[in-house]
Amino acid sequence: MxxxxxxxxxxxxxxxxxxxxxxxxxxxxxxxxxxxxxxxxPQRVLDAVADYLIYCNANAGGKFLTSNNSDLVIKEARSALADFLGSDSDEIAFGQNMTTMNYQLALALTRSPGRRREIIITEIDHEANRGPWLALEERGYTIREVKMDPETCTIDMEDYRNKLSENTFLAALNYASNGVGTINDVEEMIRLAHEVGAITVVDAVHYALHGPIDVKKIDADYLLCSAYKFFGPHIGVLYGKRELFSELASYRLRTQSGSIPHLIETGTLNHEGIAGASEAVEFIADLGRRFGSHWEGPSAAGGEQLSERRRHVLxxxxxxxxxxxxxxxxxxxxxxxxxxxxxxxxxxxxxxxxxxxxxxxxxxxxxxxxxxxxxxxxxxxxxxxxxxxxxxxxxxxxxxxxxxxxxxxxxxxxxxxxxxxxxxxxxxxxxxx
Ligand SMILES: Cc1ncc(COP(=O)(O)O)c(C=O)c1O
Structure with a gap:
């Protein structure tokens, strides 16, 4: 609006x-x-990647110029992606791509299986939000697949409701279909999953270029996207809701930070890719600044003020x-x-x-x-x-x-x-x- x-x-x-x-x-x-x-x-993303490699090319946490610059670029990128998704900066993690991050997430979430042993996936989703969950059958989980109506290529919501129960551990949901473009009502699907106490993981890879994402409004627990689908380089982005994300039993080295968002970021990140992803968000914000009008839509869930960049992104x-x-x-x-x-x-x-x-x-x-x-x-x-x-x-x-x-x-x-x-x-x- x-x-x-x-x-x-x-x-x-x-x-x-x-x-x-x-x-x-x-x-x-x-x-x-x-x-x-x-x-x-866009050129500005190409420049950001090149500039990183010229002026900031170092590993994290060093006590010298290029490492300091690198840390600043990555900190800024978390803030940019947080503005893109409507989260806080420390709820944004980077990784190789969506698929790899989703596997990491799936393995971490089910490390010590509890009483709830059912996971919901959908027929409409990309394999990247099906395969990592299907693999958990070997950990004793039952995977329940929600039907898609082949006539309308939409999710059968009745089937979804029927499959949710107090045994549901997690619902892996698709924001929009990369196959046929359907936008699914993830807000409602998340609400229903939460009603039975299940965790939600949203694949927003296709949707991210096509509509505003507000992770707080839809109340996603985890949401993933990929910067190369919205003008950036090939890196994956994971949002994790602070309360859950900070408890995630990720597989990590003992030398790795156990706090969010680092706990899922194994090894050295693709720093130049992250610099490019940050600039991709700036590109979208620039479109808003130049060709949009002042954003007068709803403010963030909870009523806090939106940042200037978030308003321009929207x-x-x-x-x-x-x-x-x-x-x-x-x-x-x-x-x-x-x-x-x-x-x-x-x-x-x-x-x-x-x-x-x-x-x-x-x-x-x-x-x-x-x-x-x-x-x-x-x-x-x-x-x-x-x-x-x-x-x-x-x-x-x-x-x-x-x-x-x-x-x-x-x-x-x-x-x-x-x-x-x-x-x-x-x-x-x-x-x-
Ligand atoms: C809807 C959707 N989900 C997941 C993926 C996988 O993303 P990635 O290539 O970052 O692993 C894609 C890629 O095409 C996609 O379109």
């Missing part, structure tokens, strides 16, 4: 921030619809969403009207991201992606590790889905190019190759 005097979205300015956008593929200007697999990176998220929404609507509408094209995902008025997945009847998804790639249009094909969802949709034999995701740097012209090629393929393509 912002005031009415919103400055114009300057697409040219935004595109100029991303050096990769000038790439050509096969003589065509590259059109990056591969954002859900990882976005492109405005920046809204700026991106507002720009992408009409492009996504156009893509959804026009793709759905092409004969032999089937779009998968939630119904029109259901919350969703600007990530759109589809198939062309008779054409393997891999072939569609390859044909588009030849024309400089970058889309993903397959299951994108949301393999359970693709299995349930019955699409594995056909190469899975074709996925086109919008980012704030995509243009309407790129969308038109994509649509034109899909029309051509749908008209001419033959055979289930």
């Amino acid at each position: 912002t005031s009415s005097s919103t400055p114009r979205y300057d697409l040219e300015y935004i595109r100029n921030q991303f050096p990769a956008l000038s790439l050509k593929a096969n003589g065509y200007p590259a059109a990056f619809f591969d954002g859900p697999g990882g976005t492109q990176v 405005a920046g998220m809204e700026v991106m969403e507002r720009y992408e929404r009409p492009l996504a609507d156009k893509m959804l509408e026009e793709l759905s009207s092409i004969e032999r094209v089937r779009v998968y995902g939630p119904p029109r008025d259901y919350p969703r991201t600007s990530t759109i997945s589809f198939t062309i009847e008779g054409l393997n998804a891999q072939r569609v992606a390859a044909e588009l790639g030849q024309k400089g249009i970058f889309v993903w094909d397959g299951h994108f590790y949301a393999i359970r969802l693709v299995e349930i949709l019955g699409l594995e034999p056909y190469g899975g889905l074709v996925r086109a995701g919008l980012c704030p740097y995509n243009t309407e012209e790129e969308v038109d190019r994509l649509l034109e090629e899909i029309r051509r393929l749908a008209e001419n393509g033959t055979g289930k190759s």
Whole structure:
């Protein structure tokens, strides 16, 4: 919610921030619809990584200039990511990627199994929020899988309610589907899990680029995301709610700090990646500062004042969403009207991201992606590790889905190019190759 005097979205300015956008593929200007697999990176993030390696390149805690600089960069990064997620700085831990951090979390949380031995996962989630929990069967946990309605690609909330019980130890939830873009009502799902006394772990990797996250408002116990999905380098970020996180029995060296957030940060961190992640948050805040209006939305849960950067981050998220929404609507509408094209995902008025997945009847998804790639249009094909969802949709034999995701740097012209090629393929393509 912002005031009415919103400055114009300057697409040219935004595109100029991303050096990769000038790439050509096969003589065509590259059109990056591969954002859900990882976005492109603005110059200021590239500079932050390089600057770290020039001016701050040292291990933590030394008594000399570069180590002091390094400590400051990492401290600042925790504060930036805390503003991104709506938490406190010491509730933010860094690691290799979401998958690895989730495994660490799963192993730590179940180190001494108690009476509650059931863990809930969902059919809609990425394997990174299923595999680490499924692995716990060997520790005596029962994994209960919540159904996804294959028609609407939404979570069956009744099934979720039925699976929660006083035996539920933990619910591993998906904020938004990287497969088809559905945004799930995690706030309600967390509320229901807490009602039975279960811990919640939220996979926000796909959602993080598409909507504001307020960990306090949704009351997540743990939430994970990955900076490379929102303009940063390849590092993982874990939020842990202080009361629980500080008690986490993580596997760690005796030389490692046992206090939050360090207790889960094994070994030397990817310092330059962290510097870049911090700058990625600044990039989003800058979008809010330039093109958003003063954030007048709700303040943080508990009523405390939001930081300047948090307000700009929230405005920046809204700026991106507002720009992408009409492009996504156009893509959804026009793709759905092409004969032999089937779009998968939630119904029109259901919350969703600007990530759109589809198939062309008779054409393997891999072939569609390859044909588009030849024309400089970058889309993903397959299951994108949301393999359970693709299995349930019955699409594995056909190469899975074709996925086109919008980012704030995509243009309407790129969308038109994509649509034109899909029309051509749908008209001419033959055979289930
Ligand atoms: C929804 C979702 N969850 C988890 C992951 C895994 O993240 P990472 O690559 O950081 O392990 C991804 C990556 O594609 C994702 O899209």
